[in-house]
Amino acid sequence: MQNYKVTISYDGHAFEGFQSQNRPGSRTVQDELNKVVSKMAKRPMKVVGASRTDAGVHANGQVVNFVFPFNLSERAILMGMNSQLPLDILVRKVEYAPLTFNARRSSHEKRYLYRVSTSKFVDPFKRFYTGHYFWHLDLDRINQALPDLLGEHDFASFAASGNQTATTIRRITSARLQAIPDRDELLFIFQGNAFLYNQIRIMVGVLLEIGNKTRPVHDIRRLIEVKDRQQARFTAPASGLYLDEVYYEPMD
Amino acid sequence: MQNYKVTISYDGHAFEGFQSQNRPGSRTVQDELNKVVSKMAKRPMKVVGASRTDAGVHANGQVVNFVFPFNLSERAILMGMNSQLPLDILVRKVEYAPLTFNARRSSHEKRYLYRVSTSKFVDPFKRFYTGHYFWHLDLDRINQALPDLLGEHDFASFAASGNQTATTIRRITSARLQAIPDRDELLFIFQGNAFLYNQIRIMVGVLLEIGNKTRPVHDIRRLIEVKDRQQARFTAPASGLYLDEVYYEPMD
Numbered sequence: 001m002q003n004y005k006v007t008i009s010y011d012g013h014a015f016e017g018f019q020s021q022n023r024p025g026s027r028t029v030q031d032e033l034n035k036v037v038s039k040m041a042k043r044p045m046k047v048v049g050a051s052r053t054d055a056g057v058h059a060n061g062q063v064v065n066f067v068f069p070f071n072l073s074e075r076a077i078l079m080g081m082n083s084q085l086p087l088d089i090l091v092r093k094v095e096y097a098p099l100t101f102n103a104r105r106s107s108h109e110k111r112y113l114y115r116v117s118t119s120k121f122v123d124p125f126k127r128f129y130t131g132h133y134f135w136h137l138d139l140d141r142i143n144q145a146l147p148d149l150l151g152e153h154d155f156a157s158f159a160a161s162g163n164q165t166a167t168t169i170r171r172i173t174s175a176r177l178q179a180i181p182d183r184d185e186l187l188f189i190f191q192g193n194a195f196l197y198n199q200i201r202i203m204v205g206v207l208l209e210i211g212n213k214t215r216p217v218h219d220i221r222r223l224i225e226v227k228d229r230q231q232a233r234f235t236a237p238a239s240g241l242y243l244d245e246v247y248y249e250p251m252d
Numbered sequence: 253m254q255n256y257k258v259t260i261s262y263d264g265h266a267f268e269g270f271q272s273q274n275r276p277g278s279r280t281v282q283d284e285l286n287k288v289v290s291k292m293a294k295r296p297m298k299v300v301g302a303s304r305t306d307a308g309v310h311a312n313g314q315v316v317n318f319v320f321p322f323n324l325s326e327r328a329i330l331m332g333m334n335s336q337l338p339l340d341i342l343v344r345k346v347e348y349a350p351l352t353f354n355a356r357r358s359s360h361e362k363r364y365l366y367r368v369s370t371s372k373f374v375d376p377f378k379r380f381y382t383g384h385y386f387w388h389l390d391l392d393r394i395n396q397a398l399p400d401l402l403g404e405h406d407f408a409s410f411a412a413s414g415n416q417t418a419t420t421i422r423r424i425t426s427a428r429l430q431a432i433p434d435r436d437e438l439l440f441i442f443q444g445n446a447f448l449y450n451q452i453r454i455m456v457g458v459l460l461e462i463g464n465k466t467r468p469v470h471d472i473r474r475l476i477e478v479k480d481r482q483q484a485r486f487t488a489p490a491s492g493l494y495l496d497e498v499y500y501e502p503m504d
Contacts, residue, residue, distance in 0.1 A: 087376060090374070124341060127339045
C-alpha cells in the first residue's frame with residue numbers, strides 16, 4: 001500500500017464541479033479521477049480532494065490523494081494517469097505521502113485567484129476563463145477595502161445559503177489586487193486557512209461594488225458585523241475562479 | 253442601402269468552420285452571422301467572409317461585409333450584432349464601406365498566427381487554443397528555414413488534397429518565429445497575399461520537423477520544387493491557428 005499526493009490542473013468549464021454527484025450524466029473531476037485510478041489499481045478506488053470546487057471553477061493546483069494497493073514509482077503514476085485522463089485534467093506532480101496524509105484534512109492554507117475581464121464586451125477567448133465587469137472601477141477604493149478582509153472573522157455574510165459548515169469563522173492571511181492593463185484584466189489573490197461555499201465569489205462581488213462606488217469603501221467591516229447573507233447579493237461568476245495552490249506542512 | 257465592413261473575433265473550437273455547410277446540425281460562424289443580420293434587416297441576408305477558416309480555427313480579426321437595406325450607424329450595427337450573437341463570436345469594429353467593397357475579393361494580404369505549446373503534456377487550458385509539440389526543437393534550424401518560404405512560389409506541396417483553386421502559386425511576404433519561453437510556447441507569424449487550403453498548418457508541420465532534425469534545414473526549397481503533397485504529411489492541428497488580420501487598401 002502506498003499513499004500518493006497528486007497535484008492536478010483542470011479546466012472547469014465542462015465539469016459540474018469537483019465532487020462526484022449522485023446523478024447520472026453529470027461529469028465531475030472526481031469521477032474521472034476515480035475511474036482512471038480504479039483501472040490502474042484493478043479495484044474500485046476513491047480519491048480525496050483538497051477542495052470541492054464548484055461547477056465551472058478551474059484549478060491550477062488542486063491536490064488529491066489515494067492509497068494505492070501496490071507501490072508504483074511516482075513517475076509511473078503520473079504517466080499512467082495522464083495517458084488515460086481526458087485532456088481537461090492534467091496531473092502535474094505525484095509525490096509519495098505518509099499513510100496519514102489526507103488532501104483535505106491535512107491542508108492548512110489555500111490560495112485562490114479570481115480573474116476579472118474589464119473590457120467593454122466579453123472576449124470570446126475568455127468567456128469560460130474570467131468573470132466580466134465593465135462598469136467603472138476605482139481601484140484605489142478596492143485597495144483600501146482589501147485589508148478589511150484580513151484576519152480571523154465570522155464570514156457568515158459571505159457564505160452562500162447552501163453553506164452547511166459548523167462554523168463560519170475563517171482566517172484570511174492575504175488579499176491582494178493586481179491590475180493587468182495590457183490584458184484588460186484584474187487579478188484578485190486570496191489566501192486563507194479555508195473558505196466557505198462561494199465565499200470568494202461573494203467577496204469579489206462586494207469588492208467590485210466598492211470599486212464601482214455602489215458600496216462604501218469600508219462596507220466589508222459592516223458586512224462582517226451583521227452576519228447576514230442577504231446583504232451581499234452579487235456573486236461573481238464561477239468562470240473567473242481558480243484554485244491556485246494548496247499548502248501543507250512539509251512531509252518527512 | 254449601406255455596405256458595412258465588420259471585423260470579428262471568434263473562438264473556433266465549437267464551430268465547424270466559418271463557412272455555411274449544407275448539413276443540418278452543423279454550427280458555423282457564417283450561419284450565426286447570417287441569422288443575426290437577417291433578423292436586424294427583417295429579410296434574409298448573407299455575409300461575405302474574407303477567409304473560410306476551417307473547423308477549430310480561431311480568428312482575432314476576420315473581416316466580413318454585407319449590404320444592409322437601411323442606413324444604421326456603425327455603433328448601432330455593432331451593438332445590435334453583439335447583443336444577439338453567441339458569446340464565442342464578437343464584433344470588434346464596424347465601418348461604412350463603399351458598395352464595391354467585398355471582404356473576400358478586396359483583401360490583398362492576410363496575417364495568420366500559429367501557436368505551438370512545447371510543454372511535455374497538454375495544458376488543459378490550451379487544448380483548444382494551441383498546437384502541441386513536445387519533441388526536441390532546434391530553433392536556429394527553423395529560423396534558417398523560414399526565409400525559404402518568402403516570395404512567390406508554387407506551394408502545391410503545401411496544399412491539402414481537397415484544394416480546388418485554379419493555381420497553387422502564392423506570395424508570402426513575412427514568415428517569422430517568436431519564442432515565448434515563460435509560456436512554453438512558440439508563435440509562428442505568416443503574412444501573404446493568400447494561402448491554400450491547410451497551407452499554414454502544413455508549413456508549420458514541415459518547420460517543426462526541420463526543427464526536430466527529421467528533415468534537412470532547407471527541405472522547403474526541395475518541397476517547393478517537387479510540387480507533391482505526399483512529401484509533407486504532418487498537418488499541425490487546427491487548434492493552434494488564428495486568422496489575425498486581413499489587409500485592404502485604405503477606403504475613401
